[in-house]
Structures are given as C-alpha cells and as structure tokens.
Amino acid sequence: MAASTLTEVARLAGVSPATASRVLNGSARIPGKDIADRVRQAAESLGYIPNAQAQGLAKSSSGLIGLIVHDIADPYFAAIARGVQEAAREQHKMVLLATTVGAPDSEKEAVAAFAARRADSIVIAGSRTSRAEDLEGNTELAAELDRYCRNGGHVSVIGHGIVGAAAADGYHVVNVPNEELAAHLATELATSREEDFVIVGGPEGLFTSDDRIRGFQRGLASAGLPAADVIRTDFTRAGGFEAGLALAARITASQPGTETKRLCIFAVNDVMAIGAAAALRSQGLRIPRDAAVAGFDDIETLRDFRPALSTVHLPLEEIGRQAASRAAGPSADDAGSPPITGQVILRRSTEVAHPTSAESVA
Amino acid sequence: MAASTLTEVARLAGVSPATASRVLNGSARIPGKDIADRVRQAAESLGYIPNAQAQGLAKSSSGLIGLIVHDIADPYFAAIARGVQEAAREQHKMVLLATTVGAPDSEKEAVAAFAARRADSIVIAGSRTSRAEDLEGNTELAAELDRYCRNGGHVSVIGHGIVGAAAADGYHVVNVPNEELAAHLATELATSREEDFVIVGGPEGLFTSDDRIRGFQRGLASAGLPAADVIRTDFTRAGGFEAGLALAARITASQPGTETKRLCIFAVNDVMAIGAAAALRSQGLRIPRDAAVAGFDDIETLRDFRPALSTVHLPLEEIGRQAASRAAGPSADDAGSPPITGQVILRRSTEVAHPTSAESVA
DNA sequence: CTGTTAGCGCCTTCAA
DNA sequence: TTGAAGGCGCTAACAG
Numbered sequence: 001m002a003a004s005t006l007t008e009v010a011r012l013a014g015v016s017p018a019t020a021s022r023v024l025n026g027s028a029r030i031p032g033k034d035i036a037d038r039v040r041q042a043a044e045s046l047g048y049i050p051n052a053q054a055q056g057l058a059k060s061s062s063g064l065i066g067l068i069v070h071d072i073a074d075p076y077f078a079a080i081a082r083g084v085q086e087a088a089r090e091q092h093k094m095v096l097l098a099t100t101v102g103a104p105d106s107e108k109e110a111v112a113a114f115a116a117r118r119a120d121s122i123v124i125a126g127s128r129t130s131r132a133e134d135l136e137g138n139t140e141l142a143a144e145l146d147r148y149c150r151n152g153g154h155v156s157v158i159g160h161g162i163v164g165a166a167a168a169d170g171y172h173v174v175n176v177p178n179e180e181l182a183a184h185l186a187t188e189l190a191t192s193r194e195e196d197f198v199i200v201g202g203p204e205g206l207f208t209s210d211d212r213i214r215g216f217q218r219g220l221a222s223a224g225l226p227a228a229d230v231i232r233t234d235f236t237r238a239g240g241f242e243a244g245l246a247l248a249a250r251i252t253a254s255q256p257g258t259e260t261k262r263l264c265i266f267a268v269n270d271v272m273a274i275g276a277a278a279a280l281r282s283q284g285l286r287i288p289r290d291a292a293v294a295g296f297d298d299i300e301t302l303r304d305f306r307p308a309l310s311t312v313h314l315p316l317e318e319i320g321r322q323a324a325s326r327a328a329g330p331s332a333d334d335a336g337s338p339p340i341t342g343q344v345i346l347r348r349s350t351e352v353a354h355p356t357s358a359e360s361v362a
Numbered sequence: 363m364a365a366s367t368l369t370e371v372a373r374l375a376g377v378s379p380a381t382a383s384r385v386l387n388g389s390a391r392i393p394g395k396d397i398a399d400r401v402r403q404a405a406e407s408l409g410y411i412p413n414a415q416a417q418g419l420a421k422s423s424s425g426l427i428g429l430i431v432h433d434i435a436d437p438y439f440a441a442i443a444r445g446v447q448e449a450a451r452e453q454h455k456m457v458l459l460a461t462t463v464g465a466p467d468s469e470k471e472a473v474a475a476f477a478a479r480r481a482d483s484i485v486i487a488g489s490r491t492s493r494a495e496d497l498e499g500n501t502e503l504a505a506e507l508d509r510y511c512r513n514g515g516h517v518s519v520i521g522h523g524i525v526g527a528a529a530a531d532g533y534h535v536v537n538v539p540n541e542e543l544a545a546h547l548a549t550e551l552a553t554s555r556e557e558d559f560v561i562v563g564g565p566e567g568l569f570t571s572d573d574r575i576r577g578f579q580r581g582l583a584s585a586g587l588p589a590a591d592v593i594r595t596d597f598t599r600a601g602g603f604e605a606g607l608a609l610a611a612r613i614t615a616s617q618p619g620t621e622t623k624r625l626c627i628f629a630v631n632d633v634m635a636i637g638a639a640a641a642l643r644s645q646g647l648r649i650p651r652d653a654a655v656a657g658f659d660d661i662e663t664l665r666d667f668r669p670a671l672s673t674v675h676l677p678l679e680e681i682g683r684q685a686a687s688r689a690a691g692p693s694a695d696d697a698g699s700p701p702i703t704g705q706v707i708l709r710r711s712t713e714v715a716h717p718t719s720a721e722s723v724a
Numbered sequence: 725c726t727g728t729t730a731g732c733g734c735c736t737t738c739a740a
Numbered sequence: 741t742t743g744a745a746g747g748c749g750c751t752a753a754c755a756g
Contacts, residue, residue, distance in 0.1 A: 384725095
C-alpha cells in the first residue's frame with residue numbers, strides 16, 4: 001500500500017490534480033475558499049504527504065543541503081553541523097550528511113552523490129590539504145565541484161578553498177582567520193614569560209594546521225622570540241598524546257640542575273592539546289607547573305577539562321550557520337554576514353606558576 | 363545549464379535511453395560490450411550524473427536513511443550518528459539529518475519530512491518521554507510512524523519504543539539495558555563502602571533517566587542499602603551543575619564534627635556528571651576526596667576528564683549502526699545482531715579515598 | 725540483446 | 741479561477 005497521491009486527493013475532492021496542487025503546495029492565490037477546504041480535507045483524511053522526489057523532479061530543486069565532514073562524532077564537526085542544521089531549518093531544508101575521512105576522493109564521491117540528489121547547496125567542512133599525494137584527488141574534487149556549480153549548485157567551503165578550484169559562480173569560502181588568531185595567541189603567551197615554545201602540529205600540508213603553525217611562529221617572532229620547534233603528528237588526540245610523551249621525556253630529562261625554562265606547548269587544536277596534556281600527566285608531570293599547554297578551537301565539551309585549557313575560541317556553530325546560509329544565496333542579509341572572528345582565551349593551563357595558588361580556577 | 367541527462371548520453375552514444383540506463387545503472391547483464399563502452403564513454407564525456415530524484419521516483423525508493431536526534435552537537439548523539447552513518451555507507455545510502463529538541467511534535471514533523479522524501483528507513487535516537495503534556499504529541503508521532511510503516515517504511519527506535527506505537531511491521535526497537543546496567547553500577551559502588559547515595563536525574567518522565575534511576579535504586583536495595591535521594595534537574599550539563607551546587611552546599615553544611623559519610627553522586631549521564639563535578643569543584647570540594655561521582659554513557663570526549671569518571675560504557679556507535687542496519691531489513695545477518703550490552707567502568711572519581719595516593723590514575 | 729512504450733507523482737504553461 | 745496537457749529524468753514492462 002503506497003502512500004496516497006495528489007491525484008487521489010484531487011479525485012476525492014472532486015477537482016483536478018492541478019487545483020489540488022495549487023491548494024496544497026503552490027504559491028499563487030487559491031481563493032477557491034470552498035474548494036480549497038474540500039481539498040485540504042481530502043488530503044487530511046487520506047493522510048496525504050507530498051512526494052518530495054516528484055516535486056523535486058518537477059521543479060528541479062530538492063530542498064536539500066549537503067554537508068561534508070571528516071567525522072560527525074568529532075566535536076569540532078559536530079558543532080559546525082549544528083550550525084548548518086539550524087540554518088537548514090530556517091531555510092526549510094534538510095541536511096544530507098556525508099563523512100569522509102579527509103580523503104579527497106571520498107569527498108569527490110560525496111559531492112557527486114549530492115549532485116545526484118540535486119542538493120541545492122553543499123557545505124564542505126574539514127581541512128583542505130596540499131600534500132602532493134592528494135594533488136590528483138584535489139584536482140578531481142575541484143572538477144566535480146566546478147561541474148556542480150556550473151549546473152547551478154552552490155558550494156561553501158569552511159576554512160580554505162579547495163586547491164585548484166576556480167572561483168566559479170556559487171562558490172564561496174568562509175574564511176577562518178587561523179593564522180591571525182594563532183599569532184595573537186602566541187603574542188599573548190609570549191608576554192612576560194620566559195619559556196621555550198613547542199608546537200604540536202598535524203601532518204604537513206594540512207592547511208588548518210599549517211596556518212596555525214605559521215601564525216604562531218609569526219607571533220613569536222614579532223615578540224622577539226626564536227621560532228618554536230614543531231612536532232608533526234596526527235591531527236587527533238592520539239597524535240597529541242604521542243607528541244606529549246616525547247615532550248614529557250624532554251622535560252624530564254632536562255630537570256636536573258640546569259636552569260631550564262618551562263615548556264609552553266601549543267597544540268594546533270584542542271583535542272590534540274588534551275592528548276598532549278594526558279601524556280604529560282601520565283608521566284607524572286603537572287600542568288601548568290611543569291609545562292604550559294594551549295590548544296585551539298575551544299571545543300565546548302572540553303571546557304570542563306582541568307586545568308582549564310587556554311585556547312582560541314572559534315564560533316563553530318556560527319561558522320556552520322554562515323556557510324549554510326551563504327550558500328543559500330544573498331537572500332536574507334544583503335550586506336553579507338560579518339567575517340568570522342575568534343578570540344584568545346587564556347585559562348589555567350598556561351598560567352605562570354604561582355606555587356601557592358592551588359585553588360585559582362580560570 | 364542543467365546537468366546532462368540520460369537521454370543525452372543515449373543520443374550521443376547512438377542508443378536508446380533504456381540501453382543507456384541498463385549500462386549505467388541497471389543490474390541485469392549488459393554484454394553489449396562494444397555498445398556498453400560507447401555508452402560509458404559518452405556518459406564520461408558529458409559528465410553525466412544520474413538524477414537520484416528521478417531514479418527514486420521511478421523505483422520508489424530513495425536510498426535515504428532518516429536520522430532523528432535531539433542535538434547533533436551532543437556527543438552522545440554524535441557517536442550514534444557516526445554508527446548510523448557507517449551503516450548507511452555500507453548500504454550505499456545517505457543519511458538525512460533532523461534535529462528536534464526532544465519535542466514530540468517536532469519529531470513528528472521530522473518523520474513526515476522523511477516520509478515525504480520517501481526515506482527507506484528512519485532511526486530515532488533520543489529518549490522517549492511519558493510526561494502527560496507530551497501525551498498528545500506522542501500519540502501523533504506514533505500515528506505518523508504507523509502510517510510511514512504501513513507505506514512500507516522501516517523504523518528503528520533507540521532505547522524505548524514510542525509510547526503508544528503499535529508493533530507494526532517494520533517497527534524495531536534497539537533495546538539498551540539502562541536499568542540493568544544502572545543496577546549493576548549501584549551494586550559495584552555499594553560494595554565495601556559506606557556512603558550516602560544521591561541520584562542526579564533528568565526530568566520525570568524521561569525514560570532513559572527514569573530507567574537508570576530505577577535500576578540504580580534497585581541495585582542499592584539489593585545491596586541492602588536505603589533508597590537514594592533523587593534530585594530532578596535538566597538532562598544537561600547545566601542541570602548537573604545546578605544539582606551539584608545544591609549538593610555542595612549539603613556537603614559543606616555537614617562537614618563540622620558530625621561523623622558524615624562521604625556522598626556518592628550518581629548522575630544519570632556523563633554530561634550531567636561532569637556538570638555536577640564542576641559545581642563541586644567550584645565550591646572548593648574535591649573528588650573523590652569530598653564526594654564520589656559517577657556518570658553513564660562513557661562519552662569518548664570526556665575520558666580525559668580528571669578525576670577519571672566512573673561510568674557505564676555504552677557502545678554508542680554500535681547502537682547506531684545496529685539501529686540503521688536492523689531497519690534495513692534482515693538482509694545481512696539473519697541471526698539478528700546481538701543485543702546491546704554495556705559495561706560498568708570504575709575509575710578514579712569513585713575511588714575510596716586513600717589520602718596518600720595522589721598519583722593513582724585510573 | 726536492444727528499442728518502444730508507459731508511467732512514477734508532481735508542477736506548469738496554456739486554454740477555457 | 742479552474743482544468744487539460746505536457747514534461748521533469750529515469751526505469752520497467754513489453755515487443756522486436
């Protein structure tokens with residue numbers, strides 16, 4: 001027993017399908033008042049639900065927003081997804097989800113799938129990469145997106161634009177000032193401190209990571225400090241943990257006698273920072289006494305972590321929302337939404353050690 | 363410039379649309395070898411992407427899985443979503459996301475929207491409620507689901523079944539043994555301890571919460587202990603925090619002289635537990651010294667929280683995956699997937715206070 | 725094995 | 741204002 005159709009409703013109401021359509025979905029005036037009620041009633045009694053596929057086919061638009069993330073369980077992406085979802089709700093659309101593991105070819109597939117479903121727009125979150133091995137994948141992805149745009153689709157990419165993507169119509173980028181913010185964080189951290197800085201970064205070629213590293217180094221430089229060592233590892237908690245272990249060894253080794261500066265560790269995202277902190281702790285080191293740790297993103301779920309993590313707040317939800325609404329066209333706010341900004345937040349994890357202040361909570 | 367169609371491909375290849383369809387999508391044999399290649403090449407050169415809407419309309423099935431959650435940014439739901447997403451990928455389907463704030467009527471809308479899109483199946487996560495004020499909403503939701511099922515849809519609900527939903531065809535429930543596990547947690551906690559138990563629960567009528575409360579009380583009873591006080595609050599971190607504040611006052615008040623037992627707080631989910639812990643800490647109390655805290659769910663992102671939180675591990679991802687594949691029909695594993703089980707995990711937050719063990723990490 | 729003929733359910737000109 | 745007719749892109753029966 002398939003769902004009832006518009007035709008059935010029309011028949012029951014004693015009108016033509018066209019009329020029924022106008023009453024139930026169309027936009028133009030339908031003052032048939034008497035007839036309109038009959039149709040509505042018929043629809044109601046039949047439990048009529050319009051077939052979105054058919055509607056979409058007829059007017060070639062689907063009311064779908066495609067969202068591509070690396071992993072929906074990652075709090076970073078989950079927060080963005082929430083923003084996208086909210087925007088979608090406002091636009092009376094639904095979001096179609098695709099998760100790739102950052103692999104460009106898998107992203108390409110997702111774009112093709114969205115294109116097949118005639119998604120009205122696509123939001124791509126998750127960092128772009130410039131690694132040589134991804135070059136081909138990136139090119140194909142760019143081509144796929146380009147085709148999608150040429151067919152009238154709207155794309156908005158969060159962070160960096162797709163490598164090799166021509167600035168086509170309907171192609172937007174929501175810029176996140178990773179570099180500037182990282183620089184800002186570095187200068188804040190460099191102020192009135194005397195410590196060695198180390199950066200725990202993701203794999204080379206990951207834009208988000210590279211931008212943050214570059215920015216941090218720049219900030220250090222502008223504060224007259226030497227460049228920090230950079231440890232490359234996975235862009236995950238596990239990666240942070242691994243790096244943390246190495247750093248713990250380094251700290252422990254330099255303990256005896258030598259007047260050592262405290263280590264200040266900047267992990268390019270919060271999750272890595274937490275991993276690094278866990279590693280230090282597992283080696284009996286304490287934060288911020290033995291080392292300072294800072295992250296990036298200000299993930300909500302991690303805010304109760306102790307010692308409270310210094311980080312850079314990013315309005316993730318707003319980023320997602322903006323990406324989704326920008327792709328919807330310049331409808332609402334012609335002025336365009338305001339650029340994304342972040343904010344350095346210094347908390348306990350990078351406090352200068354005051355031996356006595358045990359209870360100071362950020 | 364709209365995307366190219368199958369007809370165009372067919373024309374370019376000099377064959378009929380039907381043939382082209384068979385080559386590009388159909389399943390039956392298409393050994394036209396020579397012709398098949400021509401078609402494929404034509405498709406390639408035109409950048410042909412099948413229109414899923416049209417395909418869906420023609421074969422009345424959409425390749426879509428609808429997922430309903432309260433909030434995709436909540437790590438609990440995000441983890442489930444990951445599981446659903448994985449199952450979807452295996453089924454070569456895509457997931458359509460809808461977030462409700464737990465409001466039955468909003469869930470009803472989501473179901474209708476999924477039905478409109480002819481989703482092949484729907485997964486509903488997020489706790490069911492039995493509050494009087496939700497009765498009407500629940501009934502409508504049940505009706506909507508029932509209709510959806512009658513039209514051939516498959517539904518699987520995580521946790522409790524929808525209140526008032528008749529066991530229709532295609533309606534499945536993925537049971538989560540909340541009560542048993544909570545009971546188990548209680549008995550573990552009750553062993554060799556002498557403390558007062560308090561439960562921080564969600565609003566009355568929330569099945570997930572109520573089940574866990576009931577189970578915990580049962581466990582306490584079977585250990586010969588009196589029932590614990592129950593504090594009702596929001597099913598969120600903020601709720602946990604609020605309750606934690608009240609409890610902190612209670613603890614502080616009873617400090618002087620009176621031989622007081624330590625308080626053991628069971629929050630019905632991890633996020634609430636974290637909130638409660640934060641509240642205690644904000645009042646200068648320490649865990650587990652001044653109070654023990656336990657949660658439920660074993661949220662991954664929270665595992666680095668210190669003191670490590672005792673909790674009940676739930677295979678969230680597997681739950682999502684199972685829900686999605688069960689709804690896909692008894693295709694893969696006829697034996698049906700194994701029932702969901704959890705596991706009590708005792709960590710630092712409920713350790714019996716050993717004044718000297720400062721570095722014992724769970 | 726391939727082409728032809730009908731729809732799938734809806735919307736949208738175009739007449740009436 | 742309402743109805744009739746055609747088409748959105750594809751698939752599924754039939755023919756050939």
